[in-house]
Amino acid sequence: MVDQTSSSADATAHNDDSTSVVDGRMVRILDHFKREWQIYVMLLPMIIWFVVFLYKPMYGLQVAFKDYSIFRGVAGSPWVGFEHFQTLIYSEQFGRALKNTFMISMLSLCFGFPVPIILALMFNEITNMMFKRTAQTIVYLPHFISTVIIAGIVITAFSPSAGIVNQFLQWLGIDPIYFLIKPEWFRPIFIGSGIWQEAGFSSIVFLAAIAGVNPSLYESAVIDGASRWQMMWKITLPSILPTIIIMLIIRIGNLLEVGFELIILLYQPATYETADVINTFIYRQGIQGAQYDLAAAAGLFNAVVAFVLVMTANTVSRRLSNTSLW
Numbered sequence: 001m002v003d004q005t006s007s008s009a010d011a012t013a014h015n016d017d018s019t020s021v022v023d024g025r026m027v028r029i030l031d032h033f034k035r036e037w038q039i040y041v042m043l044l045p046m047i048i049w050f051v052v053f054l055y056k057p058m059y060g061l062q063v064a065f066k067d068y069s070i071f072r073g074v075a076g077s078p079w080v081g082f083e084h085f086q087t088l089i090y091s092e093q094f095g096r097a098l099k100n101t102f103m104i105s106m107l108s109l110c111f112g113f114p115v116p117i118i119l120a121l122m123f124n125e126i127t128n129m130m131f132k133r134t135a136q137t138i139v140y141l142p143h144f145i146s147t148v149i150i151a152g153i154v155i156t157a158f159s160p161s162a163g164i165v166n167q168f169l170q171w172l173g174i175d176p177i178y179f180l181i182k183p184e185w186f187r188p189i190f191i192g193s194g195i196w197q198e199a200g201f202s203s204i205v206f207l208a209a210i211a212g213v214n215p216s217l218y219e220s221a222v223i224d225g226a227s228r229w230q231m232m233w234k235i236t237l238p239s240i241l242p243t244i245i246i247m248l249i250i251r252i253g254n255l256l257e258v259g260f261e262l263i264i265l266l267y268q269p270a271t272y273e274t275a276d277v278i279n280t281f282i283y284r285q286g287i288q289g290a291q292y293d294l295a296a297a298a299g300l301f302n303a304v305v306a307f308v309l310v311m312t313a314n315t316v317s318r319r320l321s322n323t324s325l326w
């Protein structure tokens with residue numbers, strides 16, 4: 001009887017301690033909100049934006065599992081399970097779009113990802129500040145040009161009659177080439193124009209990382225007689241490696257997010273063979289073909305693959321380099 005009484009007393013004391021801990025945490029949280037309430041007020045518009053435009057639309061993901069009818073609505077449309085995903089798997093057009101998406105993304109990653117890093121390293125070596133600022137302004141400008149204008153520039157530059165590229169080929173005695181209707185030329189043109197538009201602006205991140213390198217490392221290297229090239233390889237690159245890895249993980253997570261706007265402006269049925277990607281497939285099926293359920297299934301597939309890619313890249317990076325997003 002005494003043992004039972006002591007056990008009950010211990011349990012009561014334990015519950016009281018747990019309650020006091022929880023109450024203490026709540027008090028600290030409330031005190032924190034009272035002190036920092038201005039920060040949370042500033043954060044509130046972004047939270048509302050995320051809820052309204054990113055989380056609320058997730059309700060519509062169930063369209064991918066329904067025989068959707070615009071007249072019945074999302075709730076009234078009957079369930080069909082994974083039927084639309086099976087249709088995608090056996091669809092020749094979706095298979096082609098998936099292949100092209102990975103091909104364009106991997107080529108962009110191989111050729112486009114190193115360019116901003118190289119630009120940042122080059123800018124860091126320029127000692128003439130006037131020339132450095134002018135060069136940076138020139139390479140940053142294409143980022144602020146509308147995608148529609150970029151597409152117009154590309155179409156004009158590669159025009160078979162008046163394009164500067166074909167004019168140059170004619171000077172070399174080569175017949176004009178209609179580049180934009182030849183499937184084999186679409187990927188090089190798309191990837192090249194993307195690098196031209198975004199490489200300069202993307203180099204800002206790496207320039208900021210370089211600016212954070214400890215200057216005493218360079219001073220010690222100068223005393224030891226290291227050249228600029230050696231300092232770049234032995235100090236600058238290793239110091240910004242965590243930033244490079246983080247940006248690479250983000251880039252891998254966006255492998256399936258190929259520039260939809262530029263492709264839709266440049267491609268045509270003659271180049272579907274190499275130009276059609278998942279986003280353009282979704283556009284044609286959902287907007288032009290009114291197959292909203294099939295388009296939703298393709299979009300959900302795209303999101304799941306992107307999630308798996310970024311999780312895998314983050315895990316591999318954390319194990320190999322101890323650098324990761326989380």
